[in-house]
Amino acid sequence: MVTIETPRSPRSRKHAQWEKWGWLYMRYSGAVLLILIFGHIVINLLSGEGIKQIDFAFVAGKWASPFWQVYDVLMLWLALIHGTNGMRTIVNDYTERETVRKALNYTLWIVCGLLIVLGTLVCVTFDPCIDQAMRASLEVCKG
Ligand code: HEM
Numbered sequence: 001m002v003t004i005e006t007p008r009s010p011r012s013r014k015h016a017q018w019e020k021w022g023w024l025y026m027r028y029s030g031a032v033l034l035i036l037i038f039g040h041i042v043i044n045l046l047s048g049e050g051i052k053q054i055d056f057a058f059v060a061g062k063w064a065s066p067f068w069q070v071y072d073v074l075m076l077w078l079a080l081i082h083g084t085n086g087m088r089t090i091v092n093d094y095t096e097r098e099t100v101r102k103a104l105n106y107t108l109w110i111v112c113g114l115l116i117v118l119g120t121l122v123c124v125t126f127d128p129c130i131d132q133a134m135r136a137s138l139e140v141c142k143g
Pocket residue numbers: 026027029030031033034037079080082083084085086087089090
């Protein structure tokens with residue numbers, strides 16, 4: 001008789017706790033992402049001149065405000081952790097060899113960490129006025 005293993009069966013009690021937090025994180029982050037992504041699309045693509053308005057000056061203007069910096073960093077962190085944890089679930093469901101499963105999951109979290117660090121640095125250290133030509137032409141640099 002063929003026995004089919006329970007999907008995502010926890011490897012230990014401690015592991016089961018982690019799976020519970022992961023399961024909850026997917027639901028809560030999904031709900032917050034729905035609001036953040038919808039707001040992002042409305043503000044960037046549906047309001048004003050739509051896609052035509054998106055250029056360097058538009059991004060510079062948005063990131064001059066701490067509100068949009070926090071908004072975009074939050075979206076970045078939530079989506080990257082959500083996507084990586086979702087991929088981890090898929091890897092756990094489909095890989096058969098433990099070494100392959102571990103290698104894929106480590107790679108996923110390392111890439112996620114690097115993207116979070118790089119993306120956050122871009123959002124919080126971005127300074128459009130650093131360039132002389134930009135300083136003269138951008139409204140946000142004249143204040
Ligand atoms: C619009 C907001 C989003 C909502 C409401 C949402 C909701 C969810 C929920 C509830 C799950 C769990 C499904 C399950 O356990 O069966 C899930 C899984 C997943 N999500 Fe999202 N998500 C959103 C955005 C994203 C984004 C931006 C990414 C990519 C960066 C992503 C990638 C994934 C992946 C890879 C899975 C795993 C699929 C699986 O278990 O088969 N999601 N999502």
